Amino acid sequence: MLASISLVTRPRLTQQERTERTRELLLDATIDCLVELGYARTSTNEICRRAGVSRGAQQHHFATKAELMASAVEHLVSKIIDRMTSGAREALTGPDRISQGIDMLWRGYSGSLSTAVMELWVAGRTDPELHTAMQPIDKALARRTAELFREMLGEQVAGDRPDLPLWLTVNLIRGLALDSMIGGDPARRRQLLDEWKTIAVKTYGS
Amino acid sequence: MLASISLVTRPRLTQQERTERTRELLLDATIDCLVELGYARTSTNEICRRAGVSRGAQQHHFATKAELMASAVEHLVSKIIDRMTSGAREALTGPDRISQGIDMLWRGYSGSLSTAVMELWVAGRTDPELHTAMQPIDKALARRTAELFREMLGEQVAGDRPDLPLWLTVNLIRGLALDSMIGGDPARRRQLLDEWKTIAVKTYGS
DNA sequence: TGAAAAACATTCAGGGCTGCCGGTAACTTC
């Protein structure tokens, strides 16, 4: 129904444009479903309904559900990286580089995108096909995250092992993200993150 | 098949004994399924198969699947509490009380039991019935965990806010548990936990 | 011991989901 609007303004679409558009619609709908319904209740039917696309079209672009999910992971990770890099580009000075680095990780590893990723990881634990599809993408995210973190800290900060504060923070945030899924208190999470920031600055600050 | 053995040694069983036995079999099988198959692929059929019990018996004790899952949560949490308390009873001295407290939390919040809990929590996020069933049980676990942690530390340690180190640790461990589900490196997790122990002792130690 | 109740077994119907298939419309290429 909404499609007709863009079709009116631009009746002719390149095949490539159509493909890109439909795939994007499907992948975004998939993420929506993961966030709102969870992996178990996410059906290709519902995805198509939300994307405003027929089941036939879905199957044309992603032959199987697993294929669709695998592509959704890539889509998701690129969105997460965008979100971490956005607003992380100003030159940083002073001892609160670490604090800002933690904020960056918070942007990337919490929120609805992270919820979707968690659904997929949990599902992938017992789904070999999904698991093997996710593994390299996860590695890429980890590598990019480490790069961004090092950039923010600058080489001279945090001594010889910037990885420890990085992964301590990431794992803590993942735990907190899980807590938010359970329905914990947001104020408490904020408090815990602040406490960790203080500790991290004291421990790893220049 | 195996049931016949116990039936031979003790052909007569009290109704209460039969009930208890069957429920235990079902709940343990449920946890097994959650760990090995994940929530999405856990069917009542498979649970019955593993428990060696007919579907009728399952339905007699747990009318609906949701009811079974809710009971599984209780079963699970009581197992986790047992595991934390076991070996945590010796009198503790010295500054590594905190370190031992962290070990206790590690016992409780990682491993296969924790995996099962995580499956349920993630599923419960988008399943209102399961969610409301889990909420109070989770609260009880949190309360008991806090009690145990305070006992181990002793009142004089950690100042006025023992909750901060406690929940920082729990959330970190949950993040690490998630990492293990993804397939991260166990040695790295151990390293991160050790680093956290050092920091915690330094920060919160007496 | 015999009736009532509890525990257990088996089969059935309804529903949703996935993957497949034949057909149609839109774009591309020559």
Place this chain on the structure above:
DNA sequence: GAAGTTACCGGCAGCCCTGAATGTTTTTCA
């Protein structure tokens, strides 16, 4: 502009899962 390719549509079959309903065995209690 006509053939060929790509994108898209709607319906169908098979599968599994859940909950219900009915029948059978075991224990309990009077």
